[in-house]
Amino acid sequence: MNGLSIEGVSKVFATGKKEQFVALDRVSLTIQQGEFFALLGPSGCGKSTLLHILAGLSEPSQGCVLWQGHKIQGPGLDRGVVFQTYSLFPWMTAEDNLLFALKQKERKGARRDHQERVRHILDQVGLSGSEKKYPIQLSGGQQQRVAIARALLLEAPLLLLDEPFGALDAISRAQLQELLLRLWQEKKPKPTVIMVTHDLDEAIYLSDRIAVLAANPGRITELIAIPWARPRKRNELLSNPELLDIRARLLSLLQGEDVSGQQGRVAGW
């Protein structure tokens, strides 16, 4: 099968000598190649745990994940990741972090245009002029941009994004959403994107489908398709009655759980 198949994945953490915590409980999901998919849910419902499993950084306690028909058994360059911790090498400048990633990916037949590509993507994420800065000299939002630039630069067929725009102000957030959408749409074949977000409107604007998760134990409670054709227009969507229905539905699913930061939130537009 093309795409991603999550088959009965559970994740149990030992929390004491005898206690265990079920972070994910038999999650099953199929995501098509080229789909833009969002994971939405209250804090602690297992979104990051699931993403770490998809990245191959953590193993399921039960079940398995297939990507393009093969079981995920560890990290791989076919998956681009942006996690909440930006995971940049602190001893390398922004530019060198990206050059290093490119060299890892294109070890054979090293290409001379690496520097040009790195400068171009840094410019696209708004970091032109900061190429020579080390992570410690960059703000959280700027480090996040470097991590996003790295994931986009590697052009992986599967992008795993854990709140990739979380540390950004509203304007930068909208700009980077557009950049991500443009690169996703332009690429043939389109990469599969799985994005964790707390922002309802971001999920609706960007995604083909949204999975809503609940906590204790972490599980999928609903899958919602976003039926609008692309390219989408933010302003039209905001006033679209169908969107408001979907938004209300998402909100009601999230209510009753910890929905801190959700209600009335329109960030990301």
Ligand SMILES: Nc1ncnc2c1ncn2[C@@H]1O[C@H](COP(=O)(O)OP(=O)(O)OP(=O)(O)O)[C@@H](O)[C@H]1O
């Ligand atoms: N290594 C671990 N040991 C024990 N419990 C863990 C571990 N990692 C995560 N958990 C627990 O698993 C649950 C899910 O965590 P996870 O980080 O996946 O949630 P999340 O949905 O991504 O939350 P947030 O939106 O706040 O980032 C939480 O209750 C967390 O405390």
